[in-house]
Every structure is written in C-alpha cells, then in structure tokens.
Amino acid sequence: MAAYLPNTPFSDQPYQVSAKFRCGDKERLIDIFLAKIAKGREAMKDLAELMRIAQKRYSKLYNCTLDA
Numbered sequence: 001m002a003a004y005l006p007n008t009p010f011s012d013q014p015y016q017v018s019a020k021f022r023c024g025d026k027e028r029l030i031d032i033f034l035a036k037i038a039k040g041r042e043a044m045k046d047l048a049e050l051m052r053i054a055q056k057r058y059s060k061l062y063n064c065t066l067d068a
Contacts, residue, residue: 002047017047021055024064030054 002017013033020029032050037043059066 002044002051004043015043015047017051019051019055021066023059023062023066026064028058030058 001019004014005011005016006014008014013035015034015037016031018029018031020027022028030051032047032054034047037046055066
C-alpha cells in the first residue's frame with residue numbers, strides 16, 4: 001500500500017508505503033515514511049519501487065526467498 005496522507009498524526013512524513021510479505025516461513029512487514037518527494041517525480045510509483053528494493057535487500061540480508 002502506498003499513500004499520500006497529509007492530515008495525519010505523521011503529517012511531517014505524509015508519503016507512506018507499507019508491505020506485508022513472507023520471507024521463507026516468516027511473515028514480515030516493512031513501513032517507509034518520507035517527508036517529501038522531489039518535484040516532478042511520480043510519488044506513488046517511486047514509493048512502490050522503493051519498497052521493492054527494500055524487500056529484495058531484506059531477502060538478501062536474511063537469506064530467504066520472497067513470497068508475496
């Protein structure tokens with residue numbers, strides 16, 4: 001899930017992306033919060049790609065296979 005939520009308790013970081021996934025036999029959750037996105041960028045697309053990178057890096061660090 002990726003979202004722009006400017007009127008929340010976390011409004012200093014309104015760009016948010018979360019992903020729940022399996023890493024081997026364990027369920028994992030990653031949350032990323034950003035204060036801003038560079039002008040001219042596609043925020044939701046960039047957040048989704050950032051999450052893909054985070055999941056791949058997580059799987060390498062913990063030597064597991066990702067399952068959506």
